[in-house]
Amino acid sequence: MTDPAVTVTDRASYILAANPGIMTLDGTNTWILREPGAEHSVVVDPGPVDDGHLQAVLEASRPVGLVLLTHRHFDHTESLGRFAELTGAPSRSFDPEFCREAPPLADGETIVVDGLELEVIATPGHTTDSACLRLPADDSLLSGDTVLGRGTTVIAHPDGVLGPYLDSLAHIRELIEEGLVARILPGHGPVVDDPAAVVDFYLEHRAERLEQVRAAVDSGATTPHEVVVAVYQDVDESLWGAAELSVAAQLDYLRT
Numbered sequence: 001m002t003d004p005a006v007t008v009t010d011r012a013s014y015i016l017a018a019n020p021g022i023m024t025l026d027g028t029n030t031w032i033l034r035e036p037g038a039e040h041s042v043v044v045d046p047g048p049v050d051d052g053h054l055q056a057v058l059e060a061s062r063p064v065g066l067v068l069l070t071h072r073h074f075d076h077t078e079s080l081g082r083f084a085e086l087t088g089a090p091s092r093s094f095d096p097e098f099c100r101e102a103p104p105l106a107d108g109e110t111i112v113v114d115g116l117e118l119e120v121i122a123t124p125g126h127t128t129d130s131a132c133l134r135l136p137a138d139d140s141l142l143s144g145d146t147v148l149g150r151g152t153t154v155i156a157h158p159d160g161v162l163g164p165y166l167d168s169l170a171h172i173r174e175l176i177e178e179g180l181v182a183r184i185l186p187g188h189g190p191v192v193d194d195p196a197a198v199v200d201f202y203l204e205h206r207a208e209r210l211e212q213v214r215a216a217v218d219s220g221a222t223t224p225h226e227v228v229v230a231v232y233q234d235v236d237e238s239l240w241g242a243a244e245l246s247v248a249a250q251l252d253y254l255r256t
């Protein structure tokens, strides 16, 4: 059997979970981080409950010093209880519900595990508890679902909020500008090697959609569904349910 772990940087590799879908793209990327020569790893987003996936992650990550969650969504956290049981490792997230034997994350905090250094950056928007993790030694940013490897992310109203999301994208853009992030390691899809272009595309896409939603409201659309029918003609109908959540977030943003 081939090794399922894909090495991306000196410190980061990932294992793709077998949960492809319209929201998860190819599936969830479970990231395994380890300082070169060190023993303990950090596992980010253990992913769905799937024995094959958990086994592969265990083999690549043991012994695990810490489990981190980028946000509360099921496709990232479902296996947390099982994984914590198998590894005995503590876990941390902005949402206290996913913390075991460790405190919630704090914005700006530096975490060190067996020599591996990570900076915690609060990036609310996709969800209120979304976190990005910067791996300074590799100029990389683990982005969870805040920035994906392909397409754009859903702002799942009411947990997802557009104003904070735009601020989070602007913050990531600044880190790229300052030379602190050369690559994005996303929760779904391929690694992003041109992060400035991708974040600019996200910002433009959001501004454009917001204009379209504003125009649809001006022409009389009132419900998220009516707005989606008017605005998302270019998007496959299988995505309209997700689009309605994003539209609800946009309507909320326009109202405030």
Ligand SMILES: [Zn+2]
Pocket: 023, 024, 028, 073, 075, 076, 145, 187, 188
């Ligand atoms: Zn996800």
